[in-house]
Amino acid sequence: MELIDTGWDSRAWLVDGIWIEREPRRPEVARGLLSETWLLPWLTPQLPLPVPEPFVIDHDPLRVRHRLLPGAPLRPDDTAHAPAIGAFLRALHRVDVEQAVALGVPDSDASRRELEHTHARLAGVVLPLLEPGQRTRAAMLLETLATPPADVSLVHGDLGPGHVLVDVGRIGGVIDWTDAHVGDPALDLAWLTHGTSSGFAAALLEAYGGSAALRARALGWHQLGPWHEVLYGVENGRDDLVASGLVGVRDRLALDELVALYDDRTGQPCGSASRSRVRRDNLVHAGTGVVVRNSAGQVYVHRRTDTKDVYPGLYDFAAGGVVSAGEDPRAAAARELEEELGVGGVELRPLLRTYYADAVTRYVGFVFETTYDGPVAHLPDEVAWGGWMDIADVVARIDGNQPGWEFVPDSVACAGDWLRSQATRRADR
Numbered sequence: 001m002e003l004i005d006t007g008w009d010s011r012a013w014l015v016d017g018i019w020i021e022r023e024p025r026r027p028e029v030a031r032g033l034l035s036e037t038w039l040l041p042w043l044t045p046q047l048p049l050p051v052p053e054p055f056v057i058d059h060d061p062l063r064v065r066h067r068l069l070p071g072a073p074l075r076p077d078d079t080a081h082a083p084a085i086g087a088f089l090r091a092l093h094r095v096d097v098e099q100a101v102a103l104g105v106p107d108s109d110a111s112r113r114e115l116e117h118t119h120a121r122l123a124g125v126v127l128p129l130l131e132p133g134q135r136t137r138a139a140m141l142l143e144t145l146a147t148p149p150a151d152v153s154l155v156h157g158d159l160g161p162g163h164v165l166v167d168v169g170r171i172g173g174v175i176d177w178t179d180a181h182v183g184d185p186a187l188d189l190a191w192l193t194h195g196t197s198s199g200f201a202a203a204l205l206e207a208y209g210g211s212a213a214l215r216a217r218a219l220g221w222h223q224l225g226p227w228h229e230v231l232y233g234v235e236n237g238r239d240d241l242v243a244s245g246l247v248g249v250r251d252r253l254a255l256d257e258l259v260a261l262y263d264d265r266t267g268q269p270c271g272s273a274s275r276s277r278v279r280r281d282n283l284v285h286a287g288t289g290v291v292v293r294n295s296a297g298q299v300y301v302h303r304r305t306d307t308k309d310v311y312p313g314l315y316d317f318a319a320g321g322v323v324s325a326g327e328d329p330r331a332a333a334a335r336e337l338e339e340e341l342g343v344g345g346v347e348l349r350p351l352l353r354t355y356y357a358d359a360v361t362r363y364v365g366f367v368f369e370t371t372y373d374g375p376v377a378h379l380p381d382e383v384a385w386g387g388w389m390d391i392a393d394v395v396a397r398i399d400g401n402q403p404g405w406e407f408v409p410d411s412v413a414c415a416g417d418w419l420r421s422q423a424t425r426r427a428d429r
Helices: 027-046 079-092 097-102 108-125 132-145 186-194 198-208 212-235 239-253 275-281 329-341 391-399 409-427
Strands: 002-006 010-015 019-024 055-059 062-067 153-155 164-167 170-174 181-183 258-262 269-274 284-293 299-304 319-322 349-357 362-371 383-389
Touching: 019 027, 027 055, 027 062, 027 097, 079 153, 079 170, 079 186, 079 198, 097 153, 097 181, 108 132, 108 181, 108 212, 132 212, 132 239, 132 329, 186 198, 186 212, 212 239, 258 275, 269 275, 284 329, 284 349, 284 409, 299 329, 299 391, 319 329, 329 362, 329 383, 349 409, 362 409, 383 391, 391 409
Parallel strands: 284 362
Antiparallel strands: 002 010, 010 019, 019 062, 055 062, 153 181, 164 170, 258 269, 258 284, 284 299, 284 319, 299 383, 349 362
């Protein structure tokens, strides 16, 4: 007997070179292992890829055993196997949920309660460890995933590269079903569509199908993955896991998000697309801007970093960004304001709604203003410099085309006249 795995949930041994024997590390894992012994023999004839068929060899302590499924972990660029995995998931997500529950799988109500409990722990432990400018987007991610979709399925629950084995040009098996439950099918697509190459993801989705909304949730679940590493590290005194997990959290929060597309004729949402596609094809989307003024009437001006994908290095008198898929424009404006300038909890007063288009960007604009006298904290990736300026000075720099003071053209086109009217009004006092 050779110890081959001491993971978070179970210990595993290779026995006689042909058997895998597993022992749970915690009581809740024991329930999942026991459920595998009932669920997987029932699933086997319904799935196009091999899965283990475990059986109990001891109850105290619980030990289960199944034949070794050969293979090495799936590579993220192994596009040849993507269609088979897509077909496998399509079959898995269509099995009879009620029969799966009768075999010990947590039903949708139990899964929802577990999700609520887990999200509460993540919010209490992980959110405070993030930088202030990242917390709004992170909290929105938790909120987005908090409610399961109407159409739930039996899901594997932990489909990472180590649980899909490839052996001599074929899929050797899909293993480790301890987390199987009735829930959001997008969870099983998370790593497979966002942790793999673009070619792999495209081939898998072509075989699987699925709506744009499901694919958007898959990105959310992928972004949430490293949170569990942080949580495990904190709760088990593993500072190394906390550190590596936080890097993953920050990196994945910055992944290509789904942006709301808008109809330029009606000004209403009409779909979604990835941020990179919106930029590449200059698709009409929604953007927000918030003009921040202090009680003295000054406007907060900032310079965009040189790494921004639109108008890098230019000045702006409004903080803002794109509206994510399914996001309310006012909520998006509040989120962007806190991310860019660290300004939160303020009243946003609508200024105008407009449309802007040039060779770089096209969007339906939602512009707000707010009054704020507190400290400003820049998000380093977004803002290179910022400071309070008199409105007249801002207008003079915009209209005078002063060297070194080039402002973003969209804010000037959308809210420049309003800014000029405010400067005139103050001058007439």
